[in-house]
Amino acid sequence: MDGRAILRTRLDTLLSDLAKVSRAVDLATAKREHIHAALDSLAHAEAGVRVLEVTAAVVGIELGAGEDGQLGAVTEHRLLTSLNDLGADVRKVQEELAAIKRLLEPVRDRMVVIGNQKALEAALQDDCFDLTEEARELRELADDDAADLPGLWRDYLGFVDTKARPLFDAYVDFISGLAVRDSDLDGSVCAISDHLLTRLLGQHEALSLPAREAALSMHAIIKLGFPEWGVWSVPLAAREAGANLLRNAKIRTLHRFLNGPRGRVPGAEQLAEDALGAFMLGPAYARAMFTFRLRPGWPAQPGMPPDTQRAEIILGILRRQGDPDGQDAFSDEVARLSAFWESAATDLGADPAARLDPGFVAGVHEALRMGRRRDFSAANWGETVLWARHLLDRPGGGQPPELVEADRVVILLNAGWLARLESPEREPAVADRLMELIRQNGTSRASGARPLPPPASPHLPPGRSR
């Protein structure tokens, strides 16, 4: 008698758990497909009713013409009543369809676009499939009386720790993140973050999900850490987007630099993620990081370089983003940020002196510049200032400029932060307006290919100035 039976039981349990993960992911997909299928059917029904409406109008005209009309004189009473009622019936159906649409539209708005979600689900299913195969092999070995039992136990325990548990972690975050997002408990901030990710990574390259801790998971899920589920924290997603770019070696120049002699500094990869965030998003990234994440003088977070170094590379990259002669307002903003950080560091007894090799900062910036990744430029700052005035309804601000679609979300996030700094007391109103403006983005991923309807308030339509 040995522990083979117990090992078999545990492997059976593990296989059953993997099957449940797979089924639950399928269920989540099917649910979304039903919603989208229902909305598509609704669109078909609306089109059909419109045809009926036109037909009813024509019938009405012809009936009105009596014997001169194409229908001639209709005398059969029931037919006449039905034809006369046709218009009213069509209007009734239209009203009912509109009511159903009103119910479903908000759900669709919250639902992640299926194509993108499916890609991630497929990744999860692939992992699940691979692990199931591996667990089955172990299970078959457990049936073999000649197999080394202590060795099998070690393999099983190692498999659970290093492979199955991380998959279950990812699964719990994924499935519950979708549920939180679908229920709108994140206040639609993931939809806003998705707009930013589209700008930083491209369409359908990543998905924002609410989670406990901010992180990059399953290569393409940007987890927004609770309670940072607000528009002011959205810039923090840029860091996770940076991690995505780095881990997938999407910027070859940066990848080469980090693997070269000047790029080998402690915590180089994490510093490069911050550098990417600042490079792509501009001062808003620094504002969000300094407000929510970095603390001068505190011990480094696990697996991270000290916060002082992280602030240093963020500021270093932003300084290099402005005009080389410093003749633009962007350099003033970087100077303000720098003064803010130094003052906080001094207050907290931390040494704000530079600790990073300036050659490293310069090298990272040069690698990013050569990598042709779209950056936040000094030219964007001028638009940022005008949009900040617009957000605050400042008199004399004039009409904000039309924004290039690719820069829109980045400029609006920067404008939001600027407006918040100018009028902290109006922060809730600015946040609401900012959310609304970003959601008007024509590249909405929260609603798939269907752009959101224009808002009732007198804000700008997508990508156009008044």
Place this chain on the structure above:
Amino acid sequence: MRAEIEALERTAELVLRVAGDTPVAQALRAHAGDLVRELGRVRTWAALADRRALCRKARAEALCYTQAVLLREHGLDGGAMAAAEGLVAHLCRTAGVPPNVVIGVSAGPESFTRAFDLVRLPPHPTVWHLPVLAHEVGHYVVRELRHVRERDERPLRELADRTGEEELVADCYAAYTIGPAYPLSCVWLRIDPERADVPGTTHPSWRRRVRTMVALLRSMTAKYGTGQYAAAAERMILPAWSRLTGSPLWPEGDAPPEEPGPARAILTQLDRHLGPARYDVGPHLASAAQALAGDGPPGPGVTAAHLLNAAWSARLRGDGGPDLDRRALALLAGGA
């Protein structure tokens, strides 16, 4: 500090949205209020770091709970959360304590948190995993159970505090209320055979825990004159332990098998204050087994504990498949 306070407010709001004005939402609001007051008294960075750790824990727990509610609402838990709630209701009812334990979801190990009386479970526990819930609820009962006469006293809490053995008290509570199903679940599904003798930072070694549970079952047989408890230990638990670890629970030369350790003192308290909660197989196991096999509803007197033990008996006979699991979860959810 302001960021922490805002985060706590958002946490309370989140739970309020999913749980309404329920005891868990009230507990969370009270806890958040305490933390906000403590934050207001913070004067040093070290104290802030300390409070921040508590705030982070509170947020994580609130989110665990929210996720469990949503997974259930969206039908993604396979009915496991309702079954867990059914078992919790049974345990609280028989212990005579308020049924305020809530279920959260986590991929990590099961655990209990006092701040909201939250038990963390994996998202798809089977009926064979659920006995661990009794151990976690045991931590709740330790704090809530009142003295049978001196109602202001908390006898189990006093025992746990005095001996520093709360984990063993919770183990014994689980074995006392749901019988052999709990130690069986530990040996068959949870214990790492290579670490059976290694104590954790918060828990005694598994060998010590299983020894205490076996000693409790033997003491119960001696006390009530029924062989059901000791027989389960001799026939199912001890052989499984030996198979798992390759050595007997009490190797030769170690403490004598009749040495009860802390089990006797714990049993005395459980018997005095928690008597109606004791698991008694009675005539109900066959009825529970029939119900699990799909042969009609369980007869009167069949409890959640009988279902768990019948499920384990079926499993040890090689009859435990997904259909039985589904039926068992449904019956537990239905309040059997």
